[in-house]
Amino acid sequence: xxxxxxxxxxxxxxxxxxxxxxxxxxxxxxxxxxxxxxxxxxxxxxxxxxxxxxxxxxxxxxxxxxxxxxxxxxxxxxxxxxxxxxxxxxxxxxxxxxxxxxxxxxxxxxxxxxxxxxxxxxxxxxxxxxxxxxxxxxxxxxxxxxxxxxxxxxxxxxxxxxxxxxxxxxxxxxxxxxxxxxxxxxxxxxxxxxxxxxxxxxxxxxxxxxxxxxxxxxxxxxxxxxxxxxxxxxxxxxxxxx
Numbered sequence: 001x002x003x004x005x006x007x008x009x010x011x012x013x014x015x016x017x018x019x020x021x022x023x024x025x026x027x028x029x030x031x032x033x034x035x036x037x038x039x040x041x042x043x044x045x046x047x048x049x050x051x052x053x054x055x056x057x058x059x060x061x062x063x064x065x066x067x068x069x070x071x072x073x074x075x076x077x078x079x080x081x082x083x084x085x086x087x088x089x090x091x092x093x094x095x096x097x098x099x100x101x102x103x104x105x106x107x108x109x110x111x112x113x114x115x116x117x118x119x120x121x122x123x124x125x126x127x128x129x130x131x132x133x134x135x136x137x138x139x140x141x142x143x144x145x146x147x148x149x150x151x152x153x154x155x156x157x158x159x160x161x162x163x164x165x166x167x168x169x170x171x172x173x174x175x176x177x178x179x180x181x182x183x184x185x186x187x188x189x190x191x192x193x194x195x196x197x198x199x200x201x202x203x204x205x206x207x208x209x210x211x212x213x214x215x216x217x218x219x220x221x222x223x224x225x226x227x228x229x230x231x232x233x234x235x236x237x238x239x240x241x242x
Contacts, residue, residue, distance in 0.1 A: 010050060017091025018084070019169055022091065023070035024063045028054025031125070032098045034089060035062040038131070040105020040233050042069035044216045044220050045106070058102075063092065065109070067232020069224045075231075075240035081085075082115040085236075089116060093123055106130040108236055122144075132153065142241040147190075155192045156180035169198040170230050175222035179203050183218065 023031045025043040027050045035046040043062040053060040053141055064071040065081060074080070089112070093101050102125050105113030110132035117124045138146055147157045160166045170178055181203040185191075195201035209215055 015092060015095050017089075017095060018087040020066055020072035020074065020088065020124065022060050022063050022066065022072070022088055022092065026059065026061045027048060027051060028058050028060050028180075030057040031057050032093065032101040032169035033058045034062045034092065034095055034101050034103050035060065036103065036109025036112055037065060037068070037087075038105075038109050038221075039236070040178070040221075040225065040230065041107075042221060042224050044217070049104075052065065052230040055101045058174070059096070061090075061096075067228075067235055068125040069228060073232035074227060076234075077235040078242060080232075081242045082112065082119075085112050086116045088204070090120060090123060090160035100125040102126045102128075103133075104130070107132060111135075144241050151190045151192050152195070154195060154199075155190060157240070158164070158192070158236055160198050162240070165228070166198075166200070166234050167231060169200045173200065175225045176218060177205055179218045179221045180209075182219050183213070183221070184210065 007059040010027050012023065012025055014021045014023050017024075025046075027102060033053055035043075037043065039047045041062050046062040048061075050060045050062055066085060067073045089103075093099075100123055103116060104111045105111070107130070113127050113129055114132075114134045117127050117223075127221070141149070144157060144161060147155060150232065152158075159169075173181070177219070178200065181200060184206045185203055191199060191203075193199045209218065
């Protein structure tokens with residue numbers, strides 16, 4: 001099926017929630033399912049699941065999380081705490097007049113889903129976490145420091161902390177190359193570069209796309225990040241200790 005056909009079957013709108021405008025893609029009618037993407041992605045990561053779940057009797061909604069795609073991107077990292085992001089999603093559930101939603105999250109989306117379940121279990125009918133287990137906060141040490149202690153100073157989490165550093169590193173590549181480096185990566189360890197090297201330089205650029213994604217699909221992501229930049233996405237990392 002062509003990319004254009006998948007996109008045309010999906011309804012797009014921007015919804016006012018928690019003080020920002022949030023872009024969503026939605027399909028189907030029935031119980032509400034929120035699909036939460038990770039880094040560095042947008043709603044389009046869920047294009048297959050939107051269609052599948054809609055065809056099985058669900059109202060499936062995939063937002064661009066704040067800072068991503070066609071949603072608002074507040075400048076300050078202080079606007080990217082779990083309280084803010086969970087608040088955005090509660091506003092979406094309210095917008096659709098629902099009391100509860102099923103929540104599915106991958107990567108950062110999983111982290112957000114865990115916190116949504118923690119803060120407001122009354123609004124979550126069921127939760128599926130992909131790729132990220134629940135990490136409770138350590139009372140005696142901040143999150144970023146804990147990651148530094150466990151994995152060293154050269155992880156993506158550490159490198160993304162300093163305003164401008166990762167932006168400058170990513171800017172050395174076109175957005176399609178950035179997408180290939182992250183979305184087609186096959187590492188199994190926590191992501192860390194050798195000393196003195198940026199993570200984006202360390203990640204290889206696969207020359208052939210795997211069977212599950214096309215160059216056209218990767219361009220959908222690349223085009224959005226070309227418009228938005230990556231600061232909104234980095235701000236999630238910069239808010240980790242708040």
